[in-house]
């Protein structure tokens with residue numbers, strides 16, 4: 477995990493790199509049965525997969541900048557939406573902190589992107605990635621850690637957390653319930669990272685951080701690390717959205733724009749209206765559009781050989 481001490485400046489950027497490797501070896505989902513049994517459910521419950529308009533816009537922005545091949549890296553890979561771009565001629569790499577989400581696509585590596593350059597599967601790609609293409613969590617309600625109602629029992633296991641499984645024609649055994657992840661609780665109709673997992677998110681996951689200083693620190697570290705993954709002149713394409721809550725407008729997109737501008741030259745800011753924006757309950761309490769921030773790293777290599 478990633479609670480190793482690092483020095484951060486006011487914006488959450490790492491001043492010193494401790495070089496502590498962060499990759500965790502694949503582990504079964506805590507408190508659950510075989511992960512494979514839960515994958516379909518997790519894919520269905522995942523709250524924030526790339527929508528078609530976002531992926532289409534990413535395609536347009538890549539092609540219009542003549543980026544037609546090379547490696548695309550998603551450090552917040554979720555259930556693996558980035559890998560669809562393999563059909564367009566790119567190589568794709570993805571890193572995802574939650575084992576259950578990472579397991580949804582075999583091409584995704586489980587790990588913490590605040591230490592992405594130390595993840596064994598990423599080491600050969602340091603300084604060679606053509607574009608970081610990603611969508612972080614936004615620090616909104618999806619990330620509030622809510623696990624569902626305590627009062628309502630899971631329909632499949634009736635609250636026991638265990639479900640029967642046939643061993644052979646005669647015998648049966650029990651296993652952790654694949655619907656509720658052994659919590660015994662009914663899933664909430666609300667969507668969220670913790671609800672999809674059936675447990676709390678990992679300590680360094682942006683999927684469990686409300687918009688605020690901790691959110692900015694963690695994401696600032698990832699930006700610095702990913703900057704080292706890029707080739708000279710490499711690109712950033714970050715899909716993000718500000719949001720409204722009871723405290724008013726939360727300027728998440730604006731923070732990302734400023735943070736990316738510290739490492740790269742901003743080349744575009746595209747507003748994309750997606751289906752979630754205007755429709756349904758609370759439609760009038762949503763910001764009018766998500767955004768795609770596009771930026772380019774410096775093309776020169778300094779004398780120390782550091783590509784930045």
Ligand SMILES: C[S@@+](CC[C@H](N)C(=O)[O-])C[C@H]1O[C@@H](n2cnc3c(N)ncnc32)[C@H](O)[C@@H]1O
Nearest residue numbers: 524525526552554555556557573588589681682
């Ligand atoms: C908005 S979702 C990305 C969804 C993705 N675009 C897709 O189509 O599936 C953000 C993801 O970042 C992951 N994440 C948050 N913090 C992370 C970290 N420190 N390292 C790696 N992944 C992280 C979360 O678990 C979540 O799955």
